[in-house]
Amino acid sequence: MSLILLPNLLDEGSDIDLYFPKNLKNIILSLEGLIAESEKNARRYLLRFIDWQKLQRLQIKLLNEHSKEDEILELLKLIENKKIGLISDAGLPCIADPGSKLVKLARAKNIKIEAYPGPSSIFLALMQSGLNAQKFAFQGYLPRKEEELIEKIKYLEKESFQNKITQIFIEAPYRSDKMLNLLLKILKGDVLLSLAINLTSKDEKVITKKVYEFKKLKVVIGKNPSVFLLEA
Amino acid sequence: MSLILLPNLLDEGSDIDLYFPKNLKNIILSLEGLIAESEKNARRYLLRFIDWQKLQRLQIKLLNEHSKEDEILELLKLIENKKIGLISDAGLPCIADPGSKLVKLARAKNIKIEAYPGPSSIFLALMQSGLNAQKFAFQGYLPRKEEELIEKIKYLEKESFQNKITQIFIEAPYRSDKMLNLLLKILKGDVLLSLAINLTSKDEKVITKKVYEFKKLKVVIGKNPSVFLLEA
Structure with missing residues (x-):
C-alpha cells in the first residue's frame, strides 16, 4: 500500500525532539510494519514512540547489505499490501544505504512513497563546515588499498579545484585517524579540510582549517563517527 | 556568541509538525536575532513560532546573493555578541545558498555553530527517487547557454555511468520544461531519470523512469519547483 521513509538518529543518546x-x-x-537494518535496531527505534505491547503487533523485516534480490522482492510484496516504514541504522534511509534498491522496485510498481526529514550526517557536516555548498559530491567510502586511495584523494582534490565542488566522504571508524593523517600528508597546504566528529552528540566537534593549519592541531579522532570534507 | 542553522519549509502550506x-x-x-534572505520571509518564518510582540524585539538582518563582503562582516560582529539564527528561503541554510560564506567566517573566529535538520529538496528527492544514493553529486544550476548546457548534460551522463554516481541538479521554474525536454532529447534511452515536483506539498509528484519510457508520459512541469536526477 505504501512505503514511508523515516529518519533515524545519528547518535543513540540525542534528543528526538x-x-x-x-x-x-x-x-x-x-x-503496520517496519523494515530496518537489524531487528535490535528496529525495536529500539519503535520503543521511542510506542509501548512493548503495540510493538509485538508490528511486523519487523530486514534490509541490509546482506539482503538478496529475492528477499527484496518479498519486502516489495509486503508493501504492496500494507503501510510499512523504512529506517536506516543512522540518519536517512536510502542515503548511502541499501534502501534505495527497495524504493526503486516500489517506484516501478507505482507504490505510494512518502519521506520525512531528520538528521543527515552529510548535510549537518556540510552546513556546519562553512565549505562551499553550491555544488558538492558525496563519494561514500573511498578505496581501501593505500595506492588506490592516494590516487583517489589526488583526483578529488583536483576535481574540487576545477569544478568548484566540495567533496564529502566517510570512513570506517577504526580507519579514521589513518585517513586523516593521509589527507594531511597528501593534500596541498591551502586546501580547506573539514572534519565533523560525533555529530548531534554532546561531544560534537567540527573543525575547518586549511591543511597547513590543521597539521598543527594534532587532532585524534579515535573510533568516533566522522565525516570528511574538502574544498580545493 | 552563536550561530544557529535552522530549517525552513519547502512549501509555504506544508505542516510544520x-x-x-x-x-x-x-x-x-x-x-536574539534572525538572518534571512528577505525580511518578509524572516517575519513569516518567525510568526509560525512566536507572536507579533515578541517578533518586534528580534533583530532581522539580511544575507542573500546581493550581500557584499563588508555586510557579511557586519553580520559576523552581530553573532560574536548574540545568539542568532540563520534560515534559507526554502530548505536548509548553506545548502545551495550564500549562508556558507557566513559560516566559513564564523568558523574561523571559533564562534559556536549549531545545526538542526529539516526538509531538504535534494535529499527528499534522492530518497524517493529510488536512484543509487551510495554516491551522488549536487550540481546546483547547470549552464544557461544551450550549447554549454548540452555539453554539460552529456558530461554528467558520462560521469554518472563511469563513477556510478547519481547526478542531481535544479533549474529556475520558468525553464524547467525546457530542461526536461532537452534531457529527454539528449540522454540515452536507458538512462534512469527522476523528477521530483512540488516536494512536501499536497501536489507532490515523483516520477522515475528510463528516458525512453519518460518520453511517452508527456510530463508538463509548469512553474512548479522541481529537482532533476539522473543515473546512467
Missing part, C-alpha cells in the same frame, strides 16, 4: 519531526510519532503509530 | 523538529520553537524563542 531536537532531531525528529513532531508528528513522527503519529506516523509510526499508523504503520 | 511533519517537517520541523518538535523543539524548534524553543530554539527560536531563545534567539
Whole structure:
C-alpha cells in the first residue's frame, strides 16, 4: 500500500525532539510494519514512540547489505499490501544505504512513497563546515588499498579545484585517524579540510582549517563517527 | 556568541509538525536575532513560532546573493555578541545558498555553530527517487547557454555511468520544461531519470523512469519547483 521513509538518529543518546519531526510519532503509530537494518535496531527505534505491547503487533523485516534480490522482492510484496516504514541504522534511509534498491522496485510498481526529514550526517557536516555548498559530491567510502586511495584523494582534490565542488566522504571508524593523517600528508597546504566528529552528540566537534593549519592541531579522532570534507 | 542553522519549509502550506523538529520553537524563542534572505520571509518564518510582540524585539538582518563582503562582516560582529539564527528561503541554510560564506567566517573566529535538520529538496528527492544514493553529486544550476548546457548534460551522463554516481541538479521554474525536454532529447534511452515536483506539498509528484519510457508520459512541469536526477 505504501512505503514511508523515516529518519533515524545519528547518535543513540540525542534528543528526538531536537532531531525528529513532531508528528513522527503519529506516523509510526499508523504503520503496520517496519523494515530496518537489524531487528535490535528496529525495536529500539519503535520503543521511542510506542509501548512493548503495540510493538509485538508490528511486523519487523530486514534490509541490509546482506539482503538478496529475492528477499527484496518479498519486502516489495509486503508493501504492496500494507503501510510499512523504512529506517536506516543512522540518519536517512536510502542515503548511502541499501534502501534505495527497495524504493526503486516500489517506484516501478507505482507504490505510494512518502519521506520525512531528520538528521543527515552529510548535510549537518556540510552546513556546519562553512565549505562551499553550491555544488558538492558525496563519494561514500573511498578505496581501501593505500595506492588506490592516494590516487583517489589526488583526483578529488583536483576535481574540487576545477569544478568548484566540495567533496564529502566517510570512513570506517577504526580507519579514521589513518585517513586523516593521509589527507594531511597528501593534500596541498591551502586546501580547506573539514572534519565533523560525533555529530548531534554532546561531544560534537567540527573543525575547518586549511591543511597547513590543521597539521598543527594534532587532532585524534579515535573510533568516533566522522565525516570528511574538502574544498580545493 | 552563536550561530544557529535552522530549517525552513519547502512549501509555504506544508505542516510544520511533519517537517520541523518538535523543539524548534524553543530554539527560536531563545534567539536574539534572525538572518534571512528577505525580511518578509524572516517575519513569516518567525510568526509560525512566536507572536507579533515578541517578533518586534528580534533583530532581522539580511544575507542573500546581493550581500557584499563588508555586510557579511557586519553580520559576523552581530553573532560574536548574540545568539542568532540563520534560515534559507526554502530548505536548509548553506545548502545551495550564500549562508556558507557566513559560516566559513564564523568558523574561523571559533564562534559556536549549531545545526538542526529539516526538509531538504535534494535529499527528499534522492530518497524517493529510488536512484543509487551510495554516491551522488549536487550540481546546483547547470549552464544557461544551450550549447554549454548540452555539453554539460552529456558530461554528467558520462560521469554518472563511469563513477556510478547519481547526478542531481535544479533549474529556475520558468525553464524547467525546457530542461526536461532537452534531457529527454539528449540522454540515452536507458538512462534512469527522476523528477521530483512540488516536494512536501499536497501536489507532490515523483516520477522515475528510463528516458525512453519518460518520453511517452508527456510530463508538463509548469512553474512548479522541481529537482532533476539522473543515473546512467
